Amino acid sequence: MSPAAALAYGVTRFPATAAAARAALLELQASMPGFEPAEQLDLGTGPGAALVAARSLWPGLRQVGVERDGEMARLAALAAGPGAVPELGSLQAFALAAPSSAYDLVTASYALGELGESEADAVLEAALGTARRAVLVVEPGTPAGFSRIVRWRAAALSRGAHVAAPCPHEAACPITDGDWCHFSVRLGRSRLHRRLKGGEAGFEDEKFSYLALSLGPGEPARPTARVVRHPVVAPGRVGLTLCRPDGFFTETFRRRQPGYREAVSARWGSRR
């Protein structure tokens, strides 16, 4: 990439991918209370979105990134600051020679989808081998992004990993053809961001799908249900679409019924 192209990616996409990575890391953290990673490995670091997101939650992290593009790696070093070491290298090479159990947390944000299917699967496999406690994969919130997440979820479960988020269970995903599980995070747009995107709105909503995996010891503290759509609010009632261990449901909570107050404060993506 030219310096200008890398910078353009950084300015237009970094705020949104960093916000999505942070939102997913917060859910991982909620399912793994007390998890305090000391080191993070970030795969396909780009300008460092997942490094910055993780550092905002765990300020003392030692961070390593794998990135094939020199300009991107340079931006990541600037964005993530001291303690982060973006390394020039390919994900394919990482998959062939990943050190075993070397990092508490391994992240791949909007990166594995750039690889072919078998290459991406091999990188996920290597990520599971090199992580001590947790792996987080974030993908665009599209049907294609979600189909990769579902595939990696099955692969990770078959290797003995646990799903920490977003799923409230480890049974087969109940989402059927034509639908996809994704979430949304709202972020403010700076003046430069608005200008570059040719948009007037002072915010944007980034749609993402993710998979947070815990490698033990023990099971993660999964929620009993996950809100998987915007709540539908009407006078005196709230409708929530929930993913639960027993399937996919829309539940209506009426004023003065149990659960109404919690339903009013629920958001798309929140735990129940």
Ligand SMILES: C[S@@+](CC[C@H](N)C(=O)[O-])C[C@H]1O[C@@H](n2cnc3c(N)ncnc32)[C@H](O)[C@@H]1O
């Ligand atoms: C869409 S960007 C995402 C960057 C960042 N993780 C984020 O969330 O904004 C994908 C990054 O993965 C890097 N990448 C893609 N394929 C790669 C490979 N085979 N080896 C190393 N890096 C790769 C690209 O250079 C790019 O910086």
